Amino acid sequence: MTSDLFEGSTDSSGYQPLAARLRPHDLDTYAGQQHLLAPGKPLRESIERRQLHSMIFWGPPGVGKTTLARIAAEAADAHFLQLSAVLSGVKEIREAVAQAKQHKASGRDTVLFVDEVHRFNKSQQDAFLPYVEDGTVIFVGATTENPSFELNNALLSRSRVYKLRQLERAELEHVLQRGLEALPGMQASTECLAMIAAQADGDARRALNLLELAADLAEQDEITQATLEEVLQGSLRRFDKGGDLFYDQISALHKAVRGSAPDAALYWFCRMLDGGCEPLYIARRVMRMASEDIGNADPRALSLALDAWQVQERLGSPEGELALAQAILYLACAPKSNAVYNAYKLASADVDEGDSEEVPMHLRNAPTALMRDMEHGEGYRYAHDEEEGYAAGENYFPAALSERRYYHPVDRGLEKRIAEKLQYLRERDKTSTIRRYD
Known part of the structure; x- marks a missing residue:
């Protein structure tokens, strides 16, 4: 097995995207995530003291998850292995663990970085557990998805989750300034860099890719607003359907x-x-x-x-x-009410948790003589023939549920009037001489 499988090509003579060339190698040049990496913060302390632990980096694309894992491994002088959950399976996991065991035998730790770890299924995630547990690897996973939904509880319990945030505009502009300096002879105004930062939407890799594309299209080594209009047309903000x-x-x-x-x-x-x-x-x-x-x-x-x-x-x-x-x-x-929503949930709970109550005889259908002989519909009161079109004292529940109340209208909008109407009808029920189930 070659190291390329995990670490990428080591040939520096070919083309490298600007974002790859500018990848930071220490915390001092790393942009963003000050809520985790400011002096005195636990993650920074852990990296600087070379006391790494298994962790999950959760955040949007282009905020430095892979870079941070590499910086942590270098600071701890640990061997760095990288897997992509999109391209790897159990075979690659085993090969990575075999490498880690060799380094462990020589007294060196291994940081096993798994990109897009949420794409591993549950059994693949389980494959890491024994080696995280015994210290064969320091596991670092990167994900754009909520770990509490996408990762095994067992893996989560053995790792600390760090939430990485999208980069602020000022941080992106600083990254772009560094990118501009890495493009010999290229010029761009601060306004142009601000336009790129705005379109990058918190994603440093995207910002540098846009800068590089603008540099390729620029005339006379100057990125202008006209250049950017061509580069940025149709650019969409980060949305991540389904994520x-x-x-x-x-x-x-x-x-x-x-x-x-x-x-x-x-x-x-x-x-x-x-x-x-x-x-x-x-x-x-x-x-x-x-x-x-x-x-x-x-x-x-x-x-x-x-x-x-x-x-x-x-x-x-x-x-x-x-x-x-x-x-x-x-x-x-509009006026707000969740009374319908709450009533629906209460009624559903009664149905889910209760018995299959019989339909009361007076409410049953009676289309045939046999059913009428069996007293289906017997005693039913036709509401239209009652005073005010309401059969006061009648009950339309099964006997066991006769006092249920699910719907409680609020004192807003039309429901205020509905509440008044229901209260009036219930008062009529109380005073009626006919009371079903009494």
Whole structure:
């Protein structure tokens, strides 16, 4: 087995992307993550004292997960092995462990870095456990996904999770300045570097790739705004469909609607569209918001959400997105109630946990003479023939559940009037001389 399998090519004579050439080799040149690496922080102390432990680096692309693992290994004078969960399997894991055992026998630790560790299935993750447990390897995993969902509990319990953040604009501009210095003779204004930093969206690798592409297209060794307009056209912000960023942003949209913050809701809607989210997915979630957070406080919200969905389906862009924006703003401004949502959960819990109660005889269907002879429908009171169209004292539950109350309207919007109506009907029940199940 060659070292290339784990460490990449050692041939420096060929082309290397700018991002690879500028990879930091120590903490002093590493950009960002000051919440973890500022003087006195535990991770920095661990690296500087050469006391490494197994860890998971969780964060978006291009924030330095691989670089940080390499810096930690170099600082501890540990052998560095790298696996990609996309390209590797149990065979490569075994070969890496065999290398680590050889180094362990000679008194040297091994940092085994696994990129995109969330792509390993549970049994592949289990393969690391004995060697993490006995110290054969210092395990460092990198993931863009939430480790609590994607990694085995056993592996998580043996590792410390560090959350890496996207780089700030100022940090990206500093990285880009270093990149510019590595391009002999190339010039760019601070405004141009700021434009690249804005489009890189917290991703240092992406920032340097954009800088390198701009340098390739630049005339007379100067990156201008005209150059950048060509490079940056159609550039999308980080969204990661199906990943944490996806769910974080739809969560922010939903909570802004629930919190009656129309401007914030519109911002998150536009962010998701900008990131390439399918508008019909948002339309479906808006329908959910209409029922879960507005409900009967304003039933028009559900109709408007459905109308917006149909506009998106029938007309597409841009009319569909505008209709969705209208629905989102309406929902955010509407009176809020989760009474329907709560009632549904309570009723579902009774059904899930309870017995299969019989339908009371007076409520049963009686389409045939045999069923009528068996007293199906006997004693049923036809509400339309009752005073005010209401059969006071009647009960429509199974006998064992006759006092259940699931729906508790709030004192907002239309539900305020619904609550008054229900209270009036219940008072009539109390005073009725006919009381089913009494």
